[in-house]
Amino acid sequence: MFDRCIYFNTLALARQLERVWTEAFKPFDLTPPQGFMLRAVLAKPGLLQSELADELKIARATATRGLDGLEAKGLIERRPTKTDKRERGIAPTKEALALHDKLNAASGAVTDRLKGIFGETVFLGFVEQAKAVASKLE
Amino acid sequence: MFDRCIYFNTLALARQLERVWTEAFKPFDLTPPQGFMLRAVLAKPGLLQSELADELKIARATATRGLDGLEAKGLIERRPTKTDKRERGIAPTKEALALHDKLNAASGAVTDRLKGIFGETVFLGFVEQAKAVASKLE
DNA sequence: GTCATATAGTTGTATAGCTAATCAAATGGA
DNA sequence: TCCATTTGATTAGCTATACAACTATATGAC
Secondary structure, three states, X not given: OOOOOHHHHHHHHHHHHHHHHHHHHHHHOOOHHHHHHHHHHHXXXXXXXXXXXXXXXXXXXXXXXXXXXXXXXXXXXXXXXXXXXXXXXXXXXXXXXXXXXXXXXXXXXXXXXHHHHHOHHHHHHHHHHHHXXXXXXX | OOOOOHHHHHHHHHHHHHHHHHHHHHHHOOOHHHHHHHHXXXXXXXXXXXXXXXXXXXXXXXHHHHHHHHHHOOOEEEEEOOOOOOOEEEEEOHHHHHHHHHHHHHHHHHHHHHXXXXXXXXHHHHHHHHHHHHHHHO
């Protein structure tokens, strides 16, 4: 019905893809947003919460909630910075560091699988277009 | 950071597009999911809830919640069908019918604006690709 | 005709996202 | 120095989404 609607179709696709990632992160007991947040923390330890929110393209308040969840699972720590008492840098715990390689491997496997399903050219082209379209909306 | 991730970029784009539609539906006091659900009801009055869920590509439980909201606003009615006492057909109220043209006009205006921003060729190509990719995941 | 199974819809419970409001700390102008 | 403004993070309150469990009804095998 909304066959020509970019919002409807983009959102529906995102929900389908979320299901794939839900499976992939299930062994780690992480939802996709949690998994991506943790991957970001592992890739760039020490980021401020606001910087993390920017990386993940979510609102700061959403980052607060997500980090609460990861903190409750013992996967991240908030550390006050030395220069500004309002800021908190985010560091992975050693439990999180122990997951790093497996999490990367599982993520790579999903991407490879999706590339296989869609074809690598289509996959890469689509991602580029999504970014190009998004950048025109800013 | 997740520059090559189809899920991350698709979801981020969907959230950006949602902001555009949020503005467009604000005059009707509808969120984007509510607006799209109402448009579906107006376009195909009498659909069963399960059929509506399929059209919108959401779970049945989500359709229940969304319809609760539209019903509370006096925009739709659930009507028992004659043949099966479990089923409910969804009909727009006359308040909703009164919005039909304006809602369509506002929706068309958003799509035209986005086509202008992205370029019509890119817009249509992207939507087609999103559908093609989604169909390979089913 | 009866009972097991399937189906339509709802409810319970959880996560994720947003905006607006708030709190606390930093900054800067006078 | 002091107060107004800005900024990082949190909290409050809301919507949307999903899955699983449930209720009520329908269907079909016998």
